Amino acid sequence: MSSGNSVMTLKGSDVVLNGSVSSGLSLTTLQVCSGVSMELGGSGHAVGSFVLDRDELSRVSSTGLVLESPSGSITVLSVSTQAMLKVSGYVLLNASVSGTVLFSEPSAFVPSVKAYAGKGIVVNGSVSSEGSLVLEGAWSGEDVLNSTYAIDASSYLSSVTGSLELEVSGQGRIRVGSPGVWSAGNGITLGGPVDVSGSGV
Numbered sequence: 001m002s003s004g005n006s007v008m009t010l011k012g013s014d015v016v017l018n019g020s021v022s023s024g025l026s027l028t029t030l031q032v033c034s035g036v037s038m039e040l041g042g043s044g045h046a047v048g049s050f051v052l053d054r055d056e057l058s059r060v061s062s063t064g065l066v067l068e069s070p071s072g073s074i075t076v077l078s079v080s081t082q083a084m085l086k087v088s089g090y091v092l093l094n095a096s097v098s099g100t101v102l103f104s105e106p107s108a109f110v111p112s113v114k115a116y117a118g119k120g121i122v123v124n125g126s127v128s129s130e131g132s133l134v135l136e137g138a139w140s141g142e143d144v145l146n147s148t149y150a151i152d153a154s155s156y157l158s159s160v161t162g163s164l165e166l167e168v169s170g171q172g173r174i175r176v177g178s179p180g181v182w183s184a185g186n187g188i189t190l191g192g193p194v195d196v197s198g199s200g201v
Contacts, residue, residue, distance in 0.1 A: 001019065001020070001021050001022070002020075002021075002022045002023075002024070003022070003023045003024070003026065004024065005023065005024035005025045005026055006023065006026055007023060007026045007027050007028075007029075008021070008023040008026065008027070008028045008029070008062070009028075009029045009030075009031065010028075010029070010030050010031070011030075011031040011032070011033075012032070012033075012050065013032065013033060013036055013050060014049070014050050014051060015030065015050060015051070015052060015056070016056075017052075017056040017059055017060075019059065020059040020060070020061065021059065021060050021061070021062075022060075022061040022062065023061070023062040023063070024061065024062070024063070025063050026062065026063055026064075027062060027063065027064040027065075027066065028060060028062035028064070028065050028066070029065075029066040029068060030050070030052065030065075030066065030067050030068065031068045031069075032050045032068070032069045032072060034070070034071050034072075035071055035072050036048075036049070036050055036069060036072050037049045037050070037069060037072040037073040037074070037075070038050045038051070038052075038067050038069045038072065038073070038074045038075070039051045039052070039053075039074075039075045039076075039077060040052050040057065040067060040074065040075070040076050040077065040079060040093070041053065041054045041057065041076055041077040041078050041079035041080075041083070041105070041107060042054060042077025042078050042105070043055070049075075050069070052067070053077075054077075054078065054079060054080065054083045055083075057079070057083045057084070057087075058082065058083040058084075058085070058086070059086075060086060060087060061086040061087070062086070062087055062088075062089075063087075063088050063089045064087075064088075064089040064090055064091075064092070065087045065089075065090075065091045065092070065111075066091075066092045066094060067091075067092070067093050067094065068094045068095075069094070069095050069099050070094065070095060070096060070097035070098070070099055070118075071095075071097050071098045071099050071118075072095065072099050073095065073099055073100045073101070073102060074093045074094075074095050074099065074100070074101045074102070074115075074117075075101075075102045075104055076093070076101070076102065076103045076104065076105070076107050076125075076127075077104060077105050077107075078105040078106065078107060078125075079107035079108065079109060080107075080108055081108045081109070081110050081130075084108075084109055084110040084111065085110060087110065087111055088110075088111055089111050089112070090111045090112040090113065090114060090131065091109055091111055091112070091113050091114070092114045092115075092116075093113075093114070093115040093116070093117075094116055095115075095116065095117045095118060096116040096117065096118055097118050098118040098119055099117055099118055099119065100117050100118075100119050100120050100121070100122070101115045101116075101117040101120075101121045101122075101135075101137075102121075102122045102124065103121075103122070103123045103124060103125050103127050104124050104125055105124075105125040106125045106126040106127075107125060107126070107127055107128070108127075108128045108129070109127075109128070109129040109130070110129075110130050111129070111130065111131055112129055112130075112131030112132040112133070112134075112162055113127070113129045113131075113132070113133050113134070114132075114134045114136075115134070115135050115136070116136050117136070117137050119137075120137040120172070121135050121136070121137040123135070123155050123157065124155060125155060126155050126156045126157070126158075127155075127157055127158070128156075128157070128158035128159070128160070129158070129159050129160070129162070130159075130160045130161060130162075131159065131160075131161060131162040132159055132162030132163045132164070132165070132186075133157060133158070133159040133162065133163075133164050133165070133184070134163075134165045134167070135157075135165070135166050135167070136165075136166075136167045136168065136169065137167075137168055137172055137174075155177070155180065156180065156181040156182065156183075157180075157181075157182045157183075158182070158183045158184070159183070159184040159185060159186070160185055161185040161186065162184065162185060162186050163184055163185075163186040163187050163188070163189060164182060164183075164184035164187075164188045164189070165188075165189040165191065166188075166189070166190050166191065166192075167189070167190075167191035167192055168191065168192035168193075172192060173192060173193045173194070173195055174190055174191075174192050174193065174194045174195070175194075175195045175197070176194060176195065176196045176197075177196075177197060
């Protein structure tokens with residue numbers, strides 16, 4: 001399926017890609033209905049979720065890739081740079097209304113990565129990107145418990161050439177498990193109150 005360098009939007013409760021999808025020099029957006037969750041990477045399909053596994057991801061060619069589940073969850077499983085070679089620009093994970101974003105397994109992105117969540121971002125697996133890495137939890141500002149949360153030393157955050165930004169809106173907090181390893185080619189920004197816990201504090 002090709003849009004001939006025009007913007008492409010696919011919406012549904014799931015997707016099964018047996019072939020390739022290309023928007024060329026334009027953006028590809030994957031959307032779900034209200035309350036439906038999404039998974040990116042890994043292998044196999046979770047029942048009841050919109051899943052773009054790593055094999056399917058490797059067949060997406062676009063300049064910018066957006067996953068939108070405004071009121072559901074977006075879970076990032078294992079994503080490799082090889083699976084991202086045909087996506088340039090950025091990957092946007094948008095759960096900004098009342099959803100959550102979970103990085104559950106180590107993932108590496110070639111483009112920049114932006115994640116916005118209404119009710120928090122949890123990092124249980126290391127996340128790296130060639131470009132900027134921006135994580136903003138508590139986008140809705142509804143709840144003091146909303147957070148951008150990086151845990152334990154195995155969950156490193158890395159931006160090779162860009163900036164690393166952890167931010168919150170409203171009454172949210174950045175909750176950091178220690179020790180941790182973060183690196184960025186163009187600086188690290190903590191935009192909000194920070195709680196640190198664990199060894200080495």
